[in-house]
Amino acid sequence: MHRLGATLRTTVGSGGNVRVKCENEISQKSWLKYRKNPAYVYILPPLLLMTLKLVCPRLIMVMAIGALAGQIGAATPVCSPTDLPDAEIARRFEARREAVLARATAVIDPAHPTRGGFIEVAACLQQGAHREAALARLAQLNAPMPDLNMFWMFPMAAVMVAGHDGLDQASWDRIQELWRVYWPSRGDTENHWCLYYSSLYLAAQTMxxxxxxxxFNGKSSAENMAEAKSYLEHWMWVTTTHGQGEYDSPNYIQEYLIPMSLLTGWAKDDAFRQKARMMLDYLIYDYAVENVDGYYGGAHSRVYPKQIIAPGNTPIAAIGWLLFGFGEQIPDPANTLIALSGYRPPPILERVARDRSRPYVERELKRTRWRLRNAGPDSFAIGDKRTVPVYKYSYVDADFVLGSTQGGLLQPIQQQTWSLTxxxxxxxxxxxxTFFGVQPYSSPLEGTMFFGGDWDTVTDLIARSKAxxxxxxxxxxxxxxxxxxxxxxxxxxxxDMPAHNRFPHITTFFSRDLVNTIEDSSGWIFTQGGAVYIAYRPFAPGTWKPNDWTGLLRRGTGGFIGAGFAQWGAGSRCYVSDAPRNGYxxxxxxxxxxxxxxxxxxxxxxxxxxISTAAAPEATFTALDGSVLHARYGDTPSVKTKPVDYAHWPLFDSPFAHEIRGSERLEIRHGAQRYRLDFKRTLIQETVSSAQP
Amino acid sequence: MNAPLALLLALIVSLPATAGAAAPAHQLYAAVAMTKAQKNSSTPTDSGLYTRAPDGQWTHFGPRALGVTSIVVQPGSVGRVILIGCSDGVVRSADGGKTWRKTTGWEVADVRALAFDGQNSSDAYAATCWGPLRSTDGGATWALAQTGLPKLYCQTLVTDPRQPGRVLLGTEDGIYLSTDAAKTWSRTASPAACILRLARSAADPQVLVAATLARGAWLSCDNGDSWSATDSASAAANLYAAAIDPANGAHLALGGWAVGVRISADGGKTWTDRSAGLPVKNIFVLSFDPDVHGRLWASTFEEGTFFSDDLGATWHDGGLYGAYGFDLTFLPVTR
Known part of the structure; x- marks a missing residue:
């Protein structure tokens, strides 16, 4: 296959590794088609070229390559932030950061003494805005006994560290009293523990x-800091060797960026602070490489109904604005804490987030949440905890992301196995x-696999909060x-569903944003989402139902998870098929x-x-790119008769990074830039090839 | 019967039989989560340990932590050393409950049961969802105790009052025995089932009963070396509760989901449903009162705690409505 990377090396004559050879690179044919997009400017006068050469050297590179490829007149993208110099990327981030802080501090208003939460108080105290009003509001907030566990801890820790110099003695006394008398639970998820221990670490650091x-727990500050640091370093190690457990959640990424921001901003231990900052880079890269226009594409460990139907309702949609300027400014606690922490994303992350000059495949290795029972034969142990590998695969295009995992029970409750965004x-x-499918499933088997609850109550208790x-x-x-x-x-x-399955059907979600949906006599259903054509071929016929056909969410039964359903949730429909052996x-x-x-x-x-459903469901399909794909339920799928190699699935693999399982590092690549996160040595290395294209 | 008279009779009947008698030698503690009122939330409205006063009132005791499942007192400590198992780990008091300290690190979570060694009171054991633990200093520090266990999940254990270091552990895959204070484990001839509760007879320590997930109840008459099924009527049930009357080893009680309370008065030969009078047949804990012979306590799922003085023929309201019970423990009263 003729690869663009080779063209780059030959044409530009770079002395550096301009492009990393990677099996996921897309063929030149596809790339050339992309460049025919009329959205791009075809003719640029020489004067503009000279100007651009100063501002956007990469753009000139792209144009030169295009010309050499014989495609130019040429199909050259207009200057995008990908082409901006580092200083300009930083300047734009700084402007957004200032906007976040301005918005946060404006919430605390002497004229409205009951407005604002701990994080806005922290922002005011750090920024020196409305100090008296902030302290008064803090006293109100601290009056009752807390009850939010780690979700009380992190805002309180933010006040203690970010607002440290602005607190008065009365506030300190009350804060210290609360840490003594209130026993916050550590919770039971990975994000809970990260929030808990980062908050405990920083709170103890202030005392x-x-x-x-x-x-509250009868341990000294030194003991609490040691326990917290030990857990957080273990989490970092597991994440950078085996993948994150609560992976790629457009909701819960917030609960990782918050603790890492807190530590990045205020941990006094230099090496620990550096590690936290590196984890921020790591987590943000994980998002950047799978986003389309700020939306977190592909498969996710956890999403709420509101977010799975309307992906812009996720915290990452708000965070993507601060980090890279996607979308619009939406208030978000993570944004405020990132802004307060002083963290600045390295410019290469924005380039990765925005560079969709060619489609690419991103493969990632993650893992399931720890399985404490019913771990299954495919599980393996990390230390004394059992988990199962999660094989992520995303096709990332300028206009969409189609991404998936292998299916199965990878996360309790809120998994999204595949999606198109x-x-x-x-x-x-x-x-x-968005467009995706699901086999609705709930069971005590799943509940007890991931939770310490009892078989007969676990489903009920899960549904108390996730209706x-x-x-x-x-x-x-x-x-x-x-x-x-x-x-x-x-x-x-x-x-392949057994007869006793609680909800014996499969559901494919057709959102209200799809247009031109056609049920073709061939058996295919064609539809279009934005600039993406979609073909869907069910194995067995189904029926159309409105989404939320039980009325659960629209009735408000789901509490916060269904609030505002009329705005974000209404108007979509589902294709529901109840054949026990099925597929699409x-x-x-x-x-x-x-x-x-x-x-x-x-x-x-x-x-x-x-396709066949006579025995195990099976399909052999020649895809648009000519690959013959074969999948049979229970067997390893194959591409062109070659079985998929799950055993050597990389931690990350795309044109922007390649890391193997266990690497404890991440080298991010863009053009001649290299940004290396070495967790073994707690080291960040940034290099640029001398022969910049 | 008119209503006031019925109320009066009910009140009289529900009064503890010991009222007016000598002060009891034990205090009842309930480890519960208040889940009945839990709406649109992943956490119960309250949780922890409650202790019951002679007047029937329940009072919160100890740290208000989530997921409190068990409490034990170190023998010989005169009530000073108390261990509590909860979601966050093991919490210990060395001063009779005035102050508390979490004595486990981040590696430990979801403690489901605790026990002190039957002979060596400096040794303590914990069953957690992530594997068992052992302590050699009265619960001040803990170590993993996983050697010999193919699967680590466990939620129940019992020690042997006659033999130091002998521990039976209920795991995801049957019952394991340690004779070296939890340093190593070996499998007993027990059912391949997740063991939800183990109970040992105080009257005859050779006798134990095991409650299992979907495999009913199992009885051992040889100190846990071998096990045989008992109560065919609940053979496929999820049984969460098991108890043996300390005053009469022939009195056995089982409880489970949709099973209610099942009683044997002949050492497990025959069983009778004794759920009539209970508001629900979902039972999570059963415990015999060591001070009131024959009194059986039962904790339902969210519908309250009840006691019976006639082996379940009649039941009396014991309070704690809305609670999801994990344990009912009688601890010696310190005087």
């Missing part, structure tokens, strides 16, 4: 000599720019009867690759496809 009598012009919080968990029209969730396989822009999902094929393509939607349909209809 360095405090003995056991000063703390596309670029959209619809307002962030209203956009329903949709035990509902037939649920949209998030994993299933032990689901196996998914993706290659490029094609995906095969197989289902999904083939997507950027609209720019076809002359028309009809041409796409014709191309898909012509693709060889053989």
């Amino acid at each position: 360095p000599g405090a003995g056991p009598e000063k703390w 596309w670029r959209t012009d619809t307002r962030v919080q209203d956009a329903a720019n 949709d968990y035990d509902s037939e029209d649920k949209l998030p969730g994993g299933s032990p009867y689901e196996q998914v396989f993706q290659h490029g822009t094609a995906l095969i999902a197989l289902y 094929v999904v083939q997507v393509a950027p609209a720019r690759d076809f002359a028309s939607f009809a041409a796409f349909q014709a191309a898909v209809r012509a693709l060889p496809l053989k």
Whole structure:
């Protein structure tokens, strides 16, 4: 295959490793099609070129390559932030950061003494804004006994460290009293523990000599700091060797960026602070490489119904604005704490987040949440905790991300096994720019696999806070009867459900933002989301139902998870099929690759496809890129008869990074830039090739 | 019967039989989570340990931590050394509950049961969802105790009052025995089932009963070396509760989900459903009162705690409505 990377090396004559050879690079044919997108400017006058050479050297590089490839006149993108110099990226971030702080400090208002929370108080105390009003508000907030556990701890820790110099003695006395009398629970999820221990560490740091009598748990400040640091370093090690457990959640990434920001901003231990900062880079890269226009694409460990239907309602949509300027400014506690911490993302992260000059495949290794029971034969132990590898695969295009995991029970409650997310012009919080499938499943087997609860109560108690968990029209969730396989822009999902399955059907979500949906006589259902053509071929027929067909969310039964349903949740529908042996094929393509939607349909209809549900569900499909994909339920899938190599699945793999399992490092690459996070040595190395293209 | 008279009779009946008698030698503690009122929340409205006063009132005791499941007192410490198991680990008091200290690190979570060694009171053991622990200093420090266990999940254990270092552990995959103070474990001839509760007879320590997930109840008459099924009617049930009357070893009690309370008065030969009078048949804890012979306590799922003085023929309201009970423990009263 002719690779663009080779073209770059030959043409530009760079002395450095301009491009990393990677099997995931997309063919030049596809790239050239992309460049025919009319959205790009074709003719630039020489004067503009000279100007651009100063501001956007990479742009000149792209144009030169394009010309040499014979495609130019040329298809050259307009100057995007990817092409901006470091200083300009930093300046723009700084402006957004200032806006976040201005918004946060404005919440505390002497004229409205009951407005604002701990984080706004912290912002005011750090920034020297409305100090008296902030202290008064803090006294109000601290009056009752806390009850939010780690969700009380981190805002309080933020006040203690960010607002440290602005606190008065009365406030300190009350804060210290609360840490003595209130026993916050550590919780039971990875994000809970990160929040708990980072907060405990920093709170203890502010009371360095405090003995056991000063703390709710009877441990001294030194002991609490040691325990907290030990856990957090272990978490960092597991994450950078085996992958994150609560991986790639567009919701819960907030609960990781917050603790790492707190430590980055205020941990006094230089090496520990550095590690936290490196983890921030690491987590943000993980998002940057799988986003489309700020939306976190692909498979996710945890999403709420509101977020799975309308992806702009996730915290990452707000955070993406601060980090990279995506979308619009939306108040978010993580943004405020990132802003207060002084963390500045390295410019290479913005380049990764925005550089969609060519489609690419991102593979990532994650792991399931710890399985304490029913771990299964595919589990392995890290220390004395058992887990199962999660194999993530995402096809990232300028206009969409199609991403998946292998299926199965990877996370309790809120797993999203696969999804398609596309670029959209619809307002962030209203956009329903997503397409995905689910086998609705709930069971005590899953509950007791991941929680310490009892078999007969665990489902009920889960549903007390996640009401949709035990509902037939649920949209998030994993299933032990689901196996998914993706290659490029094609995906095969197989289902083999026993008769006793609680919700014996599969659901495919067709959002309200899809247009031109056609049930074709060939058996394919064609539809379009933004600039993405979608073909969906169910193995067995189904029926259309409105999403939330039980009315659970629209009735408000889900509490906060269903609030505002009319705005974000109404108007979509689901294709529901109840055949016990079932499946579907999904083939997507950027609209720019076809002359028309009809041409796409014709191309898909012509693709060889053989499906069977007589025994184990099975499909053999020749995808648009010519690859013959084969999947049979229970077997390892294959591409062109070669089985997928899960045993050597990398920790990260794309044109922007390649790391193997266990590496404890991440080298981010963009053009000639290298940004290395070495967790073994707690070291950041940043280099740029001398022969910058 | 008119209503006031019925109320009066109910009140009289529900009064502890010991009222007016000598002060009891034991104090009842309930480890509970208040889940009944838990709406749109992942945490109960309250949780922890409650202790019951002679007048029937329950008072919170100890740290208000989540997931409190068990309490034990170190023998010979005159009530000073108390261990509590909770979601965050093991919490210890060395001054009779005035102050508390978490004595486990981040590695320990979800403690489900605690026990002191039957002979050597400096040794203590914990069953956690992540594997068992052992302590050699009265619970001040803890170490993992996993050697010999193919699966680590465990939520119940019992020690032997006659033999130091002998511990039976209920795991995800049957019952394991240690004779070296939890340093190593070996499997007993027990069912391949998740063991939810182990109870030993105080009257005859050779006798034990095990409650299991989906495999009913099992009885051992040889100190836990071998086990045989008992109560065929609940053979496929999820049984969470098991108790043996300390005053009469022939009195056995089992409880479970949708099973209610099942009683044997003949050492497990025959069993009778004794759920009539209870508001629900979902039982998580059963415990015999060591001070009131024959009194059996039962904790339901969220519908309250009840006691019976006639082996379940009649039940009396014991309070704690809304609680999800994990344990009912009688601890010696310190005088």
